[in-house]
Amino acid sequence: MNTRALPLYATIAIFLIAYLLCWLQFPNILSTRVIGNLLTDNAYLGIVAVGMTLVILSGGIDLSVGSVIAFSGVFIAVMLRDTGLHPLVVFAILLAITTAFGAAMGFLIDRLAMPAFIVTLAGMFLARGAAYMLSIDSVPIQHPFFKTLQSAYYLMPGKGRLTLIGVLMILTVVAGMIIAHRTRFGLSVYALGGGEQTARLMGVRQGRTTMLVYGFSGLMAGLSGIVFSVYTGSGYSLATVGTELTAIAAVVIGGTLLSGGAGYMFGTLVGVLTMGLIQTYIVFDGSLSSWWTKIVIGILLLVFILLQKGLLKLSRTRLA
Amino acid sequence: MLLSIRSLTKTFPGTLALDGVDFDLRAGEVHALLGENGAGKSTLIKCLTGAYRRDGGTVALEGAQIDPRSTVEAQDLGIGTVYQEVNLLPNLTVAQNLMFGREPRRFGLIDARATRSEARAMLRQYGLDLDVDRDLGSYSVAIQQIIAIARAVALSGKVLILDEPTASLDAAEVQMVFDVVRGLRDRGLGIVFVSHFLDQVFDLTDRVTVLRNGRRITTLDTADLDRVQLIEHMLGRALEDAVGDAAADGAGSVRPELLSFQGFGRRGVIEPFDLSVGQGEVVGLAGLLGSGRTETAELMFGVRPAQTGKAHDANGQLDLSNPRAAIAQGFGFAPEDRKTDGIVPDLSIRENIILGLQAQRGWARPIPRAEQNRLADDYIRRLDIRTSGREKPIGELSGGNQQKAVLARWLAMNPRFLILDEPTRGIDVGAHAEILRLIRELTDAGMSVLVISSEIDELVAVADRVIVVRDRRHVAELKGTRLGGDEIMRAIADSGEVA
Numbered sequence: 001m002n003t004r005a006l007p008l009y010a011t012i013a014i015f016l017i018a019y020l021l022c023w024l025q026f027p028n029i030l031s032t033r034v035i036g037n038l039l040t041d042n043a044y045l046g047i048v049a050v051g052m053t054l055v056i057l058s059g060g061i062d063l064s065v066g067s068v069i070a071f072s073g074v075f076i077a078v079m080l081r082d083t084g085l086h087p088l089v090v091f092a093i094l095l096a097i098t099t100a101f102g103a104a105m106g107f108l109i110d111r112l113a114m115p116a117f118i119v120t121l122a123g124m125f126l127a128r129g130a131a132y133m134l135s136i137d138s139v140p141i142q143h144p145f146f147k148t149l150q151s152a153y154y155l156m157p158g159k160g161r162l163t164l165i166g167v168l169m170i171l172t173v174v175a176g177m178i179i180a181h182r183t184r185f186g187l188s189v190y191a192l193g194g195g196e197q198t199a200r201l202m203g204v205r206q207g208r209t210t211m212l213v214y215g216f217s218g219l220m221a222g223l224s225g226i227v228f229s230v231y232t233g234s235g236y237s238l239a240t241v242g243t244e245l246t247a248i249a250a251v252v253i254g255g256t257l258l259s260g261g262a263g264y265m266f267g268t269l270v271g272v273l274t275m276g277l278i279q280t281y282i283v284f285d286g287s288l289s290s291w292w293t294k295i296v297i298g299i300l301l302l303v304f305i306l307l308q309k310g311l312l313k314l315s316r317t318r319l320a
Numbered sequence: 321m322l323l324s325i326r327s328l329t330k331t332f333p334g335t336l337a338l339d340g341v342d343f344d345l346r347a348g349e350v351h352a353l354l355g356e357n358g359a360g361k362s363t364l365i366k367c368l369t370g371a372y373r374r375d376g377g378t379v380a381l382e383g384a385q386i387d388p389r390s391t392v393e394a395q396d397l398g399i400g401t402v403y404q405e406v407n408l409l410p411n412l413t414v415a416q417n418l419m420f421g422r423e424p425r426r427f428g429l430i431d432a433r434a435t436r437s438e439a440r441a442m443l444r445q446y447g448l449d450l451d452v453d454r455d456l457g458s459y460s461v462a463i464q465q466i467i468a469i470a471r472a473v474a475l476s477g478k479v480l481i482l483d484e485p486t487a488s489l490d491a492a493e494v495q496m497v498f499d500v501v502r503g504l505r506d507r508g509l510g511i512v513f514v515s516h517f518l519d520q521v522f523d524l525t526d527r528v529t530v531l532r533n534g535r536r537i538t539t540l541d542t543a544d545l546d547r548v549q550l551i552e553h554m555l556g557r558a559l560e561d562a563v564g565d566a567a568a569d570g571a572g573s574v575r576p577e578l579l580s581f582q583g584f585g586r587r588g589v590i591e592p593f594d595l596s597v598g599q600g601e602v603v604g605l606a607g608l609l610g611s612g613r614t615e616t617a618e619l620m621f622g623v624r625p626a627q628t629g630k631a632h633d634a635n636g637q638l639d640l641s642n643p644r645a646a647i648a649q650g651f652g653f654a655p656e657d658r659k660t661d662g663i664v665p666d667l668s669i670r671e672n673i674i675l676g677l678q679a680q681r682g683w684a685r686p687i688p689r690a691e692q693n694r695l696a697d698d699y700i701r702r703l704d705i706r707t708s709g710r711e712k713p714i715g716e717l718s719g720g721n722q723q724k725a726v727l728a729r730w731l732a733m734n735p736r737f738l739i740l741d742e743p744t745r746g747i748d749v750g751a752h753a754e755i756l757r758l759i760r761e762l763t764d765a766g767m768s769v770l771v772i773s774s775e776i777d778e779l780v781a782v783a784d785r786v787i788v789v790r791d792r793r794h795v796a797e798l799k800g801t802r803l804g805g806d807e808i809m810r811a812i813a814d815s816g817e818v819a
Contacts, residue, residue, distance in 0.1 A: 004411070004455055182429040182430050183428075183429060183430060184421070184423060184425075184430065187412070187416060187420065187423070187430070190409070190411060190412060190416075191409050191412065191420065193411070195409060197407075198407050198408065198409055199409065201391055201407050202407070202420050203395075203420070204421075261409070261411035
């Protein structure tokens with residue numbers, strides 16, 4: 001068996017055990033209502049984490065996505081308020097902007113051989129600043145099309161709502177799985193994460209791949225911004241501060257190696273749902289402070305980093 | 321003629337790396353490319369694989385002129401390369417590595433099943449039946465090397481360049497790789513084989529081309545060649561001069577004691593040992609990797625402080641609790657892994673040489689630049705470090721010259737006791753002999769040296785006395801007439817009765 005799949009199995013096992021423990025205490029947690037809400041509440045995070053997974057697999061990092069989500073929300077709200085454009089047109093413009101923004105960062109990272117950390121950190125400030133330029137205040141979205149989007153859901157048996165944005169997240173993850181595991185581009189991403197020098201010798205076009213990876217992450221951040229604006233019904237430049245870090249946490253808890261080259265897209269979905277489950281448990285309990293979410297996530301992250309170190313050691317000793 | 325190179329020339333700033341080299345490769349032969357470090361082997365290969373562009377000369381593959389600009393282009397032309405370090409991705413599966421970039425696709429998506437079955441079929445040609453779904457990294461280096469060969473052949477298929485492919489393999493694994501190479505030769509590929517191991521060259525190759533200082537010296541059939549002749553071609557001088565007869569001199573003569581270690585040891589690292597070192601003496605330390613050789617040196621130098629025992633010189637007890645203290649006592653230590661522990665590759669030769677001396681003086685008293693230049697030039701001349709100037713980054717020198725610069729750093733501090741861990745690792749025969757001669761010169765001037773080496777002949781040649789280490793214990797001490805290759809070998813292999 002491949003040791004690299006172990007973190008994925010561990011993630012799934014932890015999620016199932018956690019769900020079981022929650023269910024023992026609160027049997028209601030295993031209802032379609034809770035599951036539906038779990039998907040809806042974490043839709044924006046799941047989508048942005050798909051982009052982040054690809055970036056981390058390539059050996060990089062994208063710190064700009066939280067700011068890009070906030071920018072997207074403000075951009076949509078302001079455009080809908082000040083112009084007569086249909087939301088779908090605004091969405092298209094927005095996705096083009098965020099994709100180009102990501103690709104531009106990828107271009108700089110490759111051409112200037114700069115650390116992704118620095119380039120995307122600059123991108124983070126840029127995008128947040130651009131959001132402030134558009135509006136400092138929270139801008140409500142009143143367009144009727146948004147009402148339609150918000151109320152679009154499929155009523156599952158047990159009265160759970162499978163919302164449009166929840167479905168969109170699942171579709172994004174499926175698309176991410178196909179891209180990462182079933183295309184030459186995806187394999188090139190793994191190759192870059194495994195070793196740039198070697199990847200180049202094997203024929204990977206590093207510049208193109210890097211641009212595509214960060215462009216994809218920008219696209220996902222824009223899509224996540226759309227979902228977030230539907231979810232909250234407004235655009236606010238102070239929203240989603242630190243979401244990039246939450247997304248990174250979800251990717252790592254999902255079993256992807258932070259140094260790149262190993263991991264699974266599906267694990268990221270489980271990582272997002274695990275974090276959502278903790279939040280849900282705290283809501284059910286009622287007496288716990290919501291900061292407990294952060295503490296549990298911190299512990300989980302630590303466990304996973306240790307697990308990965310341990311596996312790395314294991315595979316080394318097996319080689320020796 | 322499959323590949324024919326005429327008057328190939330390549331210059332780098334300050335050096336003529338290749339000077340009108342001719343080289344022919346027939347289909348169906350294994351052709352060894354030999355030479356010391358810096359002779360131009362790697363430059364020649366890089367010109368062939370497109371990593372470098374040549375400055376002059378012609379390269380013809382099957383009669384057609386070629387000028388590859390990248391490794392990928394060279395591959396498409398039919399020239400594939402396998403390097404010393406496996407250049408595949410350990411985080412991908414065997415099948416993904418073999419088929420990378422040309423995976424069979426269905427509806428635009430990779431067809432995993434077809435990828436697997438094609439990979440399996442490829443490996444079967446080499447007599448390998450592997451689980452192609454496992455990560456490449458989970459297989460031994462030998463298997464990875466064969467997979468790298470399989471990939472290179474599948475992508476190129478005319479010329480295969482093997483650049484020290486056996487450096488990290490054991491004997492059985494080497495034979496495994498050689499069987500594969502012989503199979504490819506019989507299929508009509510032209511194979512260029514670069515190696516430092518002369519045994520392997522005699523074992524595998526049909527012809528040998530020797531390069532020296534960027535020129536082709538000769539091309540001969542391997543069958544007509546004897547070892548001494550080959551080494552003479554590589555070095556351009558007779559070997560006897562280089563090494564000298566150190567062991568004979570040292571035998572029996574009594575030297576004043578410089579240092580003595582009593583009961584020196586550390587739990588789990590090395591059992592307590594007694595050792596005395598005479599003035600101007602070369603003490604050798606023999607043993608297998610992991611036997612406690614390097615650990616002995618680390619204890620002496622305070623890298624890992626000793627838990628038991630004491631060290632004395634004529635004036636009393638020595639503090640060797642950390643490297644700084646050891647340096648203050650006039651100790652020096654050139655570690656085994658030159659690349660990570662010895663040199664700072666981006667700094668110049670001058671800066672690398674004065675580093676130790678400056679650290680000893682403290683940063684508040686910088687060595688004047690004129691003094692630095694004098695020191696650097698002096699050692700470059702004395703140790704015959706081959707470089708275009710003292711300001712060249714040390715990372716650009718060949719291995720042997722880097723090692724000499726590391727030595728120069730310690731010599732500049734004028735130590736009384738110098739520890740050299742594998743001083744000749746990864747450097748060619750010529751530089752090898754020069755370093756051994758240098759060690760003799762130093763001890764003739766009164767310095768004491770401890771040499772750790774896995775090459776037994778080297779120890780016999782240079783040391784007055786050899787300590788054999790096994791299983792983290794000093795098990796034998798050989799000197800005088802008992803000091804010989806067979807005796808050391810027996811002591812390493814056998815129980816402590818030899819002592």
